[in-house]
Amino acid sequence: MERLKQALKKLHEAKPEELDKVKKEVRKYFRDTNPTELALAEQELIQEGVSRNELKRLCDVHLDVMKEELHAKAKRIRLPASHPISILKDEHKIIKRNLKRLKHILEKLSIVNSFEKARQQVNTLKELSHFFLETEKHHQREEEALFPRLEEHGITEPPQIFKEDHAEFKAKKKSLNEIAMAQQEKDFKEFLEGITPLIEFLTKNLEEHIYKEDNILYPMALEVLEKEEWKEVRKKFDAIGYCCFAPEDIK
Ligand SMILES: [Fe+2]
Ligand SMILES: [Fe+2]
The missing domain is CATH 1.10.220 (Annexin V; domain 1)
Known part of the structure; x- marks a missing residue:
């Protein structure tokens, strides 16, 4: 040490x-x-x-x-699909896929210069910005069901750092959704200038955040939490609800 x-x-x-x-x-x-x-x-x-x-x-x-x-x-970690960590990791996969789509949309929007030519992309952007608002449930489950357990085991700083990230993401996701929804009121250039930094921020930082959780935070949680505690975590998960999909066993 x-x-x-x-x-x-x-x-x-x-x-x-x-x-x-x-x-x-x-x-x-x-x-x-x-x-x-x-x-x-x-x-x-x-x-x-x-x-x-x-x-x-x-x-x-x-x-x-x-x-x-x-x-x-x-x-090397193997877990059943119903385990809270499996659920979070599966959601990460969906979030990452949609981050890629978001990046792709931005690339396409950057080469056109009007809403008329970008109708399809703008619609997908609306859909995606809504999806990202929905993923708040994922962060909420981490913060309310998982982090307090880590803290009880004396691990207090990492959850704090991840929480700060969540708050930042939340603000950016909200702004992105607002701009996407109010698209008609703006001119295209202004619209593009509004969404570009938000999408760039999210694709870079959320991706990194997920990487740290998958490779550091979650393995750490698996090391310190007892078997019984995971059952409690799962109960809390169910009470908070899910975003990207419902786990197999409650479908
Ligand atoms: Fe997180
Ligand atoms: Fe996460």
Whole structure:
């Protein structure tokens, strides 16, 4: 743990031009670590005064360092389809597919210059922006059913970071939906300028958020939560409801 913290600190203090070198140097410390250990080390750094924003940046850096190892570990996890984590991961797949569609729509809209020529794309955009509002249920289930359990096990910082992300996504999704729906009142250029940064933000950051959950947060939760707790999580899931699909066993 101490070595891991030192490695994180080194990354934290590295100047941009040294970052690649430092990344190579500290790689070995991350190799044998597990997500829980990593979370606890990060938490201690925050208690020692590293800001949450800085930690977020750091998180991207060590994620980059650990990517292959984490991904290989996460891939080995086998769970029944009815397990809360399976449900969340399946929803991620649908969300990612729709993020790709969103990106594609933006590319198409960028090469036309009027609503007349883009009717089909604008309709798909409306549909998609509605879909993304619906995915709030997914975040709600994470925040209300999963995160409190992690916190009970002493893992408090990662949920906080993910919650901040959720709030940011929510605001962008709302704006996107508003612009898509009010499309007729605007001229095309203004419309395009409104949606472009929102779509760019979501495709980049939501995709990364999902990656971190699939490969760090969820494996960590699987490590610390007891079997009985997962049943409670699932009950809460059912009470909150689902967005992209209903699980097989309640269909
Ligand atoms: Fe999330
Ligand atoms: Fe998620």
